[in-house]
Amino acid sequence: MTYRSSTLGIASRYMAEIAKLDEETTNTYKNTFRIERKLNRTLVSFQANKNRPFYRWYKFKEAYSADMVEYFMDMYSMRNVPVFDPFAGSGTSLFTASERGLNSVGIELLPIGHQIVKTRRILSQNQSEDRIKLLKKWRDKKPWVNMTQQSDFVELRITKGAYPIENQRSLQKYLSAIENETSELQDVLLFVLLCVLDDISYTRKDGQFLRWDYRSGRQLGKTKFDKGKIYFFDDAIVSKLNEIISDIEDRQFPSTIFVPAQPGEIMLHEGSCLSILPDIESSQFGALITSPPYCNRYDYTRTYAKELAILGINEEKLMQMRQSMLSCTVENREKDLVSMNPDWGAAIKTANNHALLQLIITYLNELKDEKKINNSGIPRMVKGYFYEMSCVIAECSRILTSGSRLIMVNDNVRYAGVNISVDTILSDFASELGFIIENILVLPDEKGNSSQQMGTFGKESLRKCVYVWRKQ
Numbered sequence: 001m002t003y004r005s006s007t008l009g010i011a012s013r014y015m016a017e018i019a020k021l022d023e024e025t026t027n028t029y030k031n032t033f034r035i036e037r038k039l040n041r042t043l044v045s046f047q048a049n050k051n052r053p054f055y056r057w058y059k060f061k062e063a064y065s066a067d068m069v070e071y072f073m074d075m076y077s078m079r080n081v082p083v084f085d086p087f088a089g090s091g092t093s094l095f096t097a098s099e100r101g102l103n104s105v106g107i108e109l110l111p112i113g114h115q116i117v118k119t120r121r122i123l124s125q126n127q128s129e130d131r132i133k134l135l136k137k138w139r140d141k142k143p144w145v146n147m148t149q150q151s152d153f154v155e156l157r158i159t160k161g162a163y164p165i166e167n168q169r170s171l172q173k174y175l176s177a178i179e180n181e182t183s184e185l186q187d188v189l190l191f192v193l194l195c196v197l198d199d200i201s202y203t204r205k206d207g208q209f210l211r212w213d214y215r216s217g218r219q220l221g222k223t224k225f226d227k228g229k230i231y232f233f234d235d236a237i238v239s240k241l242n243e244i245i246s247d248i249e250d251r252q253f254p255s256t257i258f259v260p261a262q263p264g265e266i267m268l269h270e271g272s273c274l275s276i277l278p279d280i281e282s283s284q285f286g287a288l289i290t291s292p293p294y295c296n297r298y299d300y301t302r303t304y305a306k307e308l309a310i311l312g313i314n315e316e317k318l319m320q321m322r323q324s325m326l327s328c329t330v331e332n333r334e335k336d337l338v339s340m341n342p343d344w345g346a347a348i349k350t351a352n353n354h355a356l357l358q359l360i361i362t363y364l365n366e367l368k369d370e371k372k373i374n375n376s377g378i379p380r381m382v383k384g385y386f387y388e389m390s391c392v393i394a395e396c397s398r399i400l401t402s403g404s405r406l407i408m409v410n411d412n413v414r415y416a417g418v419n420i421s422v423d424t425i426l427s428d429f430a431s432e433l434g435f436i437i438e439n440i441l442v443l444p445d446e447k448g449n450s451s452q453q454m455g456t457f458g459k460e461s462l463r464k465c466v467y468v469w470r471k472q
């Protein structure tokens with residue numbers, strides 16, 4: 001059947017066909033779908049970390065909670081096995097595993113994730129009295145205040161003017177003051193700074209980009225955005241140091257928190273999982289808990305640009321990082337997966353043979369050719385996302401031991417009027433690439449009710465799910 005036709009009617013004809021194939025695919029999983037009431041938005045987002053010592057320091061908006069990781073570790077009795085996360089972000093899977101005595105390995109592209117993990121590792125080690133004393137000295141004496149020197153940091157086009165002038169000055173004095181400390185303390189103090197950048201700036205992270213408060217004087221668009229309180233630099237740093245010191249001191253004298261005698265080792269690779277995964281030995285991990293970027297145009301290299309600038313990432317490196325990310329923005333160019341790894345033939349074939357995916361891509365491309373899509377990068381992004389994820393899934397299958405589970409948090413998406421069932425398409429890939437699909441756990445909708453019944457899944461709202469796959 002050919003799907004070419006006049007512009008008029010393209011959408012309706014494709015949409016009917018896509019809906020039919022989608023329903024068929026969904027039906028094949030009807031026994032694996034389950035609405036899991038416990039998996040509410042709080043548990044499956046950063047929210048549940050907000051009051052959790054250590055995890056609450058850096059608010060990584062796209063993180064899931066340590067409670068969620070524990071929930072699955074308990075549910076599937078993940079004990080005495082090494083854990084893997086190819087999209088480690090702030091390291092929630094890695095630290096949760098470590099606290100339970102399990103070794104873990106992760107991959108993360110962005111240096112912000114690395115700085116978070118590196119510092120948390122320093123601060124989770126046995127605490128010397130000296131380290132706490134130094135942090136208290138910084139809190140009480142504020143050594144940056146009387147600095148005459150100010151250190152420059154990278155100014156990116158998209159972050160220029162991000163701070164009120166007083167805060168910018170204090171920030172530069174702070175960067176200058178930390179240069180006098182040991183490299184370990186410098187890392188910790190740099191992390192403290194990263195934790196407060198949002199609070200002291202005119203910007204707020206908003207998925208696809210940074211939103212600018214009207215007080216910045218930057219081009220504002222149509223609506224006036226007021227982010228609310230912008231904190232004074234000194235107050236924000238002192239308050240963050242207080243939080244960190246109090247969490248460390250509480251852990252030294254734990255009341256209820258269980259700390260294993262021997263925390264698991266954490267190892268984090270820096271770079272793209274598409275480049276690093278092929279070098280990882282086969283059959284060595286007993287659990288994989290992860291959340292890739294969603295296919296939703298969120299651009300981490302824009303929303304974390306302030307942090308990346310402080311970490312020395314210039315325009316050129318930022319562009320390279322944007323292109324190395326899993327394709328999830330309209331700016332991602334197509335990656336040459338065959339040249340990246342000749343062993344991905346089966347993964348690419350799996351995506352090539354997926355009728356529903358191919359129909360969606362054809363539909364989106366046709367809309368693009370007819371200039372009927374609001375951004376011409378969408379078809380390329382959707383295609384790139386699924387092909388790259390197919391390769392990631394093939395690699396994850398290869399590095400897991402037989403019988404072990406892969407847990408993945410992901411959301412379905414909608415473009416040009418069609419719902420794209422990321423959950424069933426990726427599950428189809430997984431079952432071709434060595435997994436048994438045990439469950440697709442559906443989050444209850446915002447109101448907590450179960451309007452998403454089998455048969456009507458996806459019609460009213462986009463499913464947000466946790467996939468549970470088991471390596472054959």
Ligand SMILES: C[S@@+](CC[C@H](N)C(=O)[O-])C[C@H]1O[C@@H](n2cnc3c(N)ncnc32)[C@H](O)[C@@H]1O
Binds near residue numbers: 294
């Ligand atoms: C949804 S977040 C993961 C959050 C993590 N579960 C946590 O709790 O902090 C997805 C992460 O994937 C990273 N990422 C995107 N493309 C990547 C790639 N090609 N290789 C490795 N990491 C990548 C992003 O930088 C982001 O930190």
